[in-house]
Amino acid sequence: MSNVTIYDVAKASGVSLATVSRVLNNPEKVKDVTKKRVLLVIKELGYRPNMIARGLASHKTTTVGVVISDITRASISEMLGGISDIAKKYNYTIKLFTVTESDSLMDSLDEIVSEKIDGAIYLNDELDDEALSKIKETFDDNQIPLVFANVATKLDNVPTVSIDYLKASYEITNFLINDNRKNIYMLSTTRRYNINDLKEQGYTKAILENNLEPKIFRTSGDTNINTQHFKAFFEDKLIDAAIAVRDSIAVSFINVARLAHSKIPDDIAVSGFQNTKYALLSRPTLTCIDIPVYDIGAVAMRLLTKYMTGEKVEENNIILQHQIIRRNSTR
Amino acid sequence: MSNVTIYDVAKASGVSLATVSRVLNNPEKVKDVTKKRVLLVIKELGYRPNMIARGLASHKTTTVGVVISDITRASISEMLGGISDIAKKYNYTIKLFTVTESDSLMDSLDEIVSEKIDGAIYLNDELDDEALSKIKETFDDNQIPLVFANVATKLDNVPTVSIDYLKASYEITNFLINDNRKNIYMLSTTRRYNINDLKEQGYTKAILENNLEPKIFRTSGDTNINTQHFKAFFEDKLIDAAIAVRDSIAVSFINVARLAHSKIPDDIAVSGFQNTKYALLSRPTLTCIDIPVYDIGAVAMRLLTKYMTGEKVEENNIILQHQIIRRNSTR
């Protein structure tokens, strides 16, 4: 029964409730004997401070908000894993907020802010700079530290944790160019994402530097739909390499390409992005950029703890390392 | 700026703070003119009630805890999606708790309980009945309604939302038996899950009813590891059908089987469980039991709202419908 209050503990150990509170929050200010006695009573009574009351009195809830748009995306749950592990380590609880497109952004933010969180991590790579700065501003007004995870922006004073998507894309494109590929497509999404734009830029840069022609094919993330698109694609396109912005799109493309009697990787080399389980289960197995999704979450949470406790922060925009995982869909 | 309090609103609209509170919580008790005036001031000042203070005063936090073990599992994020959508609809906020194996169960529960949630959903199919009832008891002691999602148990008075895994497994096994398969393996996990046990039972029942021999092969959920196991498997096993307890294990098995020159589905028919994206991206595409994971989450949350508000509940153990999705890995 958790209806034991700080009063009960105070009475049972013969001290004031102020002292019990100190034992819990500033133990160094309490004499050893007293502390031991109080601690014992706490154990015996099974006392656990009421976090709500503590939150009201101290203006700290030891809760961080995690704001996401589409929880179903594979990367999200891994990022959440990283966030959660570090949050636990620093004794923060997580509140989950989902913002759907039908919601007005400002209303959603107001709601989140009124929950009195100590800080927030925002996961949403669909935001443009305007939306990003509006969000940042709202949190600033309420003095709530905020970190964007897996989001890239040129705005400074907006803390982010991400990888260098432009560079990653540039590298994988060059990798294919060095394999003597001439007709390299980027398979991107119809919908413009903050991060996919960077992938396209890195690709385009490498392509142009080599006097090739950039070719971006946009399709849906939905397997049923992009399968149809890819089937049409093979009726008239010349192609010897493809870089998909997501692993699942790459695998879907491989499946259709093989139906069209293309040999992977000899006729067409294919690369994905992220290194999910899809890449391992695909045949041939998929070469891709490994994105340390768990780490992005973990580092974002760690960064947030620094803002919340007022620790010195050297760098607001953290770039984690990516790498190319070579498998059988490329030579 | 959310530092506007109920006092500011009261003063600005010339009423007492009690009236402002009523406008928000029991509007029918306030005269229309007064209500309109207060509402206007609330808008103008941008007032949003402090949820922490409200929680302390009312003993209701409008927050539900979602307790999970391994957030990385694909099913979890979809279930969370269902939970989140319904929670939003009923104006509940979600607190996320992860319980790792290294944590003591009781300590974790104590922590969760001290967060003063109004109710909880527990997602963990690794628990045996003993653990389940211990958990249920702890929440009962603290008068916190609790629903287990995607968990099966014979204990009554433990609310659950799930599908009939035994029946689903029984059906898919019979489906393969009717295709004249004789050497049907179940590909299960080394680790015993609450739910996988039921899958094994359904399989075994169908097999025995048809005078066949039950054959359960246990492996890891990790693709790299089970690939090795499956390679060894093909050196000495006679097999013409396989039912994997997870889609990803089925796909991994198919990949190895094809390497061993088995034709899918002619030589070996394969079925999975859940109907994830893996099933669609596999070649051949994977037949599997469709599990309405999102719905399980949504229904669990809806059920929980009933417990929290004291609504009548007809049935504590809700079974959702599954179905067999036939694709190309079976005939």
Place this chain on the structure above:
DNA sequence: CTGAAAGCGCTTACAG
């Protein structure tokens, strides 16, 4: 329909 007052369970200066 509305207000004054107590209370929710804590924390935190302020004294001593």
Place this chain on the structure above:
DNA sequence: CTGAAAGCGCTTACAG
């Protein structure tokens, strides 16, 4: 090192 008291921002009987 410890206690008395004010306060965090609300809700909710209790009167009227």
